[in-house]
Amino acid sequence: MNLRAVLHRMWDSGPVTGSDLMASTGLTRATIHGVCEDLTQLGWIHEVENQREHGEYRMGRPARRYSFHPMAGVVVGVDCGQRKARTTVADLRGRTLARRDHAFSGLGHSAEERLEVLGRTVGEALEAASLDSAQVLTVTVGVPAPVDGTGRTVGTLNPFWERMNPDIVERLSELHGWTVLVDNDANLAALAEGWRGAGRGVRNYVTLLSDEAIGAGIVEEGHLLRGARGGAGEMRFLELVEGVGSASGITALCRDWAREAVGDRKAWPETRLRALAEEDLDAEAVLAAAADGDPLAVDVVERVGARLARIVSAVAGFLDTERFVLAGAVSGACARILEIVERDLPRYAHPPLPTVLASDLGDEVVLVGAIRRALDHVREHALEITLPAAAAAGAT
Incomplete structure (x- = not known):
């Protein structure tokens, strides 16, 4: 609970001191510094250098300052519509890092083509941002079909809806090992409007x-x-x-x-x-x-x-x-x-x-909502996620 409270406080702020965190969370100084050490080892935050004030350092020992690490991982949002797949890669504060779009061959494109274009578009967006797939924490895909709590479109007896969501969760997860969320595009548009609209x-x-x-x-x-x-x-x-x-x-x-x-x-x-x-x-x-x-x-x-x-x-x-x-x-x-x-x-x-x-938000609305859904998932499950940097450190 303490880790989560401190992490969420820092996620949306600039660099903070232990005193700042004590005031906003009610935790003791010893607890705050222990939590910050843990979050640093996990890769979510890092200690930052103290800046000189008006050209000179303050007298006495400067307070330790910590900052959230927005590039601890990235999230991917995809608007997989009837005509094209549009992909955005963003950092953990929602800042866009790269965009790529690919059109399907036509409105009647196959489920296999849909999956291939979807995966290719995500891969090219990651390449454009100079990132690899291991840095992806969550991918959210918006589709024009009803989607249940598991990310699947089942029991609809509607061939169009089933083709729009041909087990995207399972296929992308199997191919790349990503955490994949699939949602209805209008639902994602609603999330976007609540966030930035x-x-x-x-x-x-x-x-x-x-x-x-x-x-x-x-x-x-x-x-x-x-x-x-x-x-x-x-x-x-x-x-x-x-x-x-x-x-x-x-x-x-x-x-x-x-x-x-x-x-x-x-x-x-x-x-x-x-x-x-x-x-x-x-x-x-x-x-x-x-x-x-x-x-x-x-x-x-x-x-x-x-x-x-x-x-x-x-x-x-x-x-x-x-x-x-x-x-x-x-x-x-x-x-x-x-x-x-x-x-x-x-x-x-x-x-x-x-x-x-x-x-x-124009034609970006589903993409914005997909990024919001991915960020919400990462924030909710942050302490269950092994970040790429932490995994690499453990391997060495």
């Missing part, structure tokens, strides 16, 4: 991750809700909601509705979207055109906003949450969509109405 300081909020499909990460009284089999926040019930009809996300709706509409020259005789190649007619193009007043794009955005208002109302009706955070790759361009939600929400929901905000 629009959920900071809020006890009850829902993060709507809306790209190809829409999923919800639900935080209730400061705790992430997962459900009995990891299915809390799955949105297939939207197929039953009048005026919604599916769990398609903003990225998919903007793209698909615009591509369908550009062929109707009678309804839309003038639109700049018609000049784009089909592969360039994506959600970003539609939202940019709508911001400039393109009539077809404005109509698509109006439909998306009206649909999102119904979704927010439906979720708010049974969660009674105080805030919704719209997250995903295009969240930063959704100002008009949110205006429509604010306009329409009173038609469906009873006051007090939840606030609806756009995330500032």
